[in-house]
Structure formats: C-alpha cells, structure tokens
Amino acid sequence: MSPTAPDRSTVLLGTPGSRERIDTPALVLDLDAFEHNVALMAETCRRAGVGLRPHAKTHKCSTIARRQIEAGALGIGCATIDEAEVMVAAGLPGVLITSPLVTDGKIARLMQLVSQGGDVMVVADHPQNVAALDAAATAAGATLRVLVDLDLGHHRTGVAGVAEGVRLAREIASWRALRFAGVQAYGGHLQHIADHAERLAATRAADGRVADLVRELTAADLAPAIVTGAGTGTHRMNASGSPFTELQAGSYIVMDAEYGGIEYAPGEAWPFRPALFVAVAVTSANVPGSVTTDGGTKAFALNGPRPRVASGPLAGAPYEFSGDEHGRIALPDGRAAPALGTVLECTVPHVDPTIAHYDAIHCVRGDRLVEVWPVDARGRRPAAAA
Incomplete structure (x- = not known):
C-alpha cells in the first residue's frame, strides 16, 4: 500500500x-494502553517540574504527536528533516531536530520551514556546520535557534567535551542570524542498560558531564535556556536530580520487547x-x-x-x-x-x-x-x- x-x-x-x-x-x-502511557509520562514530568519533548522518531505519526502535545508536551523531537516537515505541516509547535543537518539540501529544506514560520530548532556539533547554518539563515532573512549537541559517550554526534561545548556556544552566539538556544545531551547508550543500579550510576555520571557544561556556559554569560535529552530508559532518573529542563523520551508510548528486558527499578514493574x-x-x-x-x-x-x-x-x-x-x-x-x-x-x-x-x-x-x-x-x- x-x-x-x-x-x-x-x-x-x-x-x-x-x-x-x-x-x-x-x-x-491498543488505545487504552496507549492513552495510559501518554498520560502517565505527562504526569510524571509535571510532578517533577520538567518539560517533555517526546521523540517522534518512535511513531512517525503526526496524530500521535498531537495527542502528546494535547496531554502537556511542550513540543516534539524529530530525528530527520523528513519528520520535521510533516510535524510542521501538521501545525505542531516546538519541533527540535535532534541530529545535525549538514548537507546543502537538508539545510535548504530547514530554511524553507523556518521562513514559512515553522517553530523549529536544530542542534550542531561543529563550527563548519554553524557557519553554514548562519549563511543559509542570513540568505533567507530568518533567525535560527541552535543548540550545542554534547556527546555523553555514545560517540554518534556531539562535541567531545565541556571546553568544546563552550567554544561552540560562543561561535553560535557570534553569528548574526543564529541564536544560542541551549544544550542537547542524549545518552542513547544508557537507555537499555539492564541492571537498574548500573544504569543509574552511568546516568548520574553523564548528568555530571551535562552539569559541568551548563555551569561553564553560565559562567560565560551563555546560560542555556534549554537542556534536553534523556529517554524512556532513564526518564525517571533524569526527571529529578539532574540538569535537564526537558526529556526526549519516545518509546514509552507503546513500549517494546527491548524495554521489557531491562529492570525498571528494584521491586517495581514497568x-x-x-x-x-x-x-x-x-x-x-x-x-x-x-x-x-x-x-x-x-x-x-x-x-x-x-x-x-x-x-x-x-x-x-x-x-x-x-x-x-x-x-x-x-x-x-x-x-x-x-x-x-x-x-x-x-x-x-x-x-x-x-x-x-x-x-x-x-x-x-x-x-x-x-x-x-x-x-x-x-x-x-x-x-x-x-
């Protein structure tokens, strides 16, 4: 079909x-189970005083994204420009593209979304990409919000450390068409650590790395308004006692066999x-x-x-x-x-x-x-x- x-x-x-x-x-x-999951994550975040920007890469469905926002989510995370185009076309707010867009074609599509009034932010982890984003935004007569992407050990994307993160934030802030919007720090490698104690220890170590970057940015007069990351496997750990202002959990809406194989908490079922x-x-x-x-x-x-x-x-x-x-x-x-x-x-x-x-x-x-x-x-x- x-x-x-x-x-x-x-x-x-x-x-x-x-x-x-x-x-x-x-x-x-199963809508009964789905609605339970959506409401529970929204309430968990409300009680912890942390925002929720669930990841659309899980479901790739604007109807589900709208349900999440209606339940209290402040926006939607998208892994690709393809997903972002659909979410913006559906009129959804707060779209964060969580992987760097570096090719000319993808940056042009991003600028089209921004120029049309789409509520879109992006991440970057390299000065070359930042310069390309500014050139495109300047040519489009647009202003673009950019977050520094921090690597927490997954080694997929992100700046290598705190010093590099501060330098990149300064770079973003120095360009006329860009606005430094905050920090992304997603630990995908942490989400499926089976043992709860091991997952908690690894998560707290990663939290310390994020907190160090936030502290140094604040000292440089670049206090991040957004600190985004976390996922279903670490959502409760990151909802309190961590530097995150919002969570990017995605799989919680339906769960899967991978999460069924890890320990939620001692003596507690998912x-x-x-x-x-x-x-x-x-x-x-x-x-x-x-x-x-x-x-x-x-x-x-x-x-x-x-x-x-x-x-x-x-x-x-x-x-x-x-x-x-x-x-x-x-x-x-x-x-x-x-x-x-x-x-x-x-x-x-x-x-x-x-x-x-x-x-x-x-x-x-x-x-x-x-x-x-x-x-x-x-x-x-x-x-x-x-």
Whole structure:
C-alpha cells in the first residue's frame, strides 16, 4: 500500500470483532494502553517540574504527536528533516531536530520551514556546520535557534567535551542570524542498560558531564535556556536530580520487547503498558508441529529480541522468521494448530524501525477497530520536494 492509498480496514470501523479482521500483517495499537502511557509520562514530568519533548522518531505519526502535545508536551523531537516537515505541516509547535543537518539540501529544506514560520530548532556539533547554518539563515532573512549537541559517550554526534561545548556556544552566539538556544545531551547508550543500579550510576555520571557544561556556559554569560535529552530508559532518573529542563523520551508510548528486558527499578514493574503489536495470520499448517504466518522479515524490525505471540491460542510462543513474507511458530506441546486465517498479535522487538515498515496504525478498543492513523512521517522526501 502506498503512503497515500486508502486503508481497506476502514470499512471495519466500529464493527464488533473487527480487531481480528484487520488485513495482515498490520500494526495494532491498543488505545487504552496507549492513552495510559501518554498520560502517565505527562504526569510524571509535571510532578517533577520538567518539560517533555517526546521523540517522534518512535511513531512517525503526526496524530500521535498531537495527542502528546494535547496531554502537556511542550513540543516534539524529530530525528530527520523528513519528520520535521510533516510535524510542521501538521501545525505542531516546538519541533527540535535532534541530529545535525549538514548537507546543502537538508539545510535548504530547514530554511524553507523556518521562513514559512515553522517553530523549529536544530542542534550542531561543529563550527563548519554553524557557519553554514548562519549563511543559509542570513540568505533567507530568518533567525535560527541552535543548540550545542554534547556527546555523553555514545560517540554518534556531539562535541567531545565541556571546553568544546563552550567554544561552540560562543561561535553560535557570534553569528548574526543564529541564536544560542541551549544544550542537547542524549545518552542513547544508557537507555537499555539492564541492571537498574548500573544504569543509574552511568546516568548520574553523564548528568555530571551535562552539569559541568551548563555551569561553564553560565559562567560565560551563555546560560542555556534549554537542556534536553534523556529517554524512556532513564526518564525517571533524569526527571529529578539532574540538569535537564526537558526529556526526549519516545518509546514509552507503546513500549517494546527491548524495554521489557531491562529492570525498571528494584521491586517495581514497568508502569508503561505494551500497546503496540504486529498482527499476522496463519496461512499454512501442513508441517507437523508448526504453522506458517504472513509476517516475515519485512513485517518486524530485526534488531532486538525475537517477537512472541502476545495473545490468542498460541500466546507466549516464540516467533521465527521464515523469509521475507513468512513467519513460523512452533506449536507448544499438546497445542493444536489454529485454523487457517486465525489472526495472532505479536510483540514488537524494537518499536521505531518496526513502525517504519508500515503506512498505517490500526487503533483498537477491546475487540473493535475504532480508528486508522497514517504513519505520515515515515520514508524519505527528496530535496526537490522542499
């Protein structure tokens, strides 16, 4: 199905039992669990006195982003200019592009968003990029807010240390068309440390690095108005006792098997509920002891734990891939093969790249399909379309 094609499942909206009649493979979102997760993170941040700028790279869906903002989020994080274009077009405020934009094409698209009145900020980690951003903003007659990106040890993007961060902030502030807006410090490598005590220790060490940069910037008369970062795995640790003014958590809205494998806190289960599943259908049962489904490697992300059947007659059974378009489920001892066409919902290994496979999210309450939301920020858009 193309991104603009109508979803045939819409004919089922509101029909009893329609959850089991969605055309497979498909993304299925349990709205009750999703709404619980959105409200809980918003309330957690409110109580801690910290802002929430959830990351749209998780869901790539402007409808979900709007729900998050309506619940109290101050804006949306975007990993790419592609996502940012969709969020701005949807009229959403506070869009922060969290990866440096350095090519001429992407910077031109950024300037188009800013010139059209989009509420957009970017990050940078190199003076060369800062100069290019200023040249483009000057040519467009625009003013651009830029944050210093600080590397916390993930070694993906970011300035190497505190001294480099102060120098770059001064560089940003020196240009006529740029405004120094703050600091981003995202520790992606911290989010999935399984042991809580180990994750807490690593997070506090990273907090100290951020605090050092904030202190030095303040001493240089460049106190950052925004200090943004953190994620689902460290959100509670970063919500209090840290230098962050806002959190960028993303996966909490639906959770996935990766987060299911780490310790939330000693003696505490994760408060966020699994809300997203991949629905597949049984297509063959001729091999004794197993069944074949219509969900292969194109239907799931391949990083993270293997999926498991989450509900139905084979609940708990591990899911194996049997090619691009097929999956295989071994029948538990004594379990009969489900009838052909039986729909089985499976856990999601890693939510972000799994959602990126699909054009639509099928929203259910109980046994009914009630809404279909487009995954409108997936894919790549050519610079010529800017």
